[in-house]
Amino acid sequence: MSTRFEGTYLGDDARLPADARLECGVCWWVYDPAEGDELQQVAAGTPFAALPAGWHCPNCESPKARFMVLGD
Secondary structure, rough: OOOOOOOOOHHHHHHHOOOOEEEOOOOOOEEEOOOEEEOOOOOOOHHHHHHOOOEEOOOOOOHHHHEOOOOO
């Protein structure tokens, strides 16, 4: 049984699958764990839940709480 997270903000990123891609709700920038975040020196393969608490969108500086899960 799989859980669908698409289009939702969970508020508890620890529940996210490690490969979940998330989109900023302000500027639509996508965090893809396969790519990481080169600008903020986040290595490829880093799940969203493992990002530091102070991490923010590299495009518009929105906090993690503004990100929503993308579907496949």
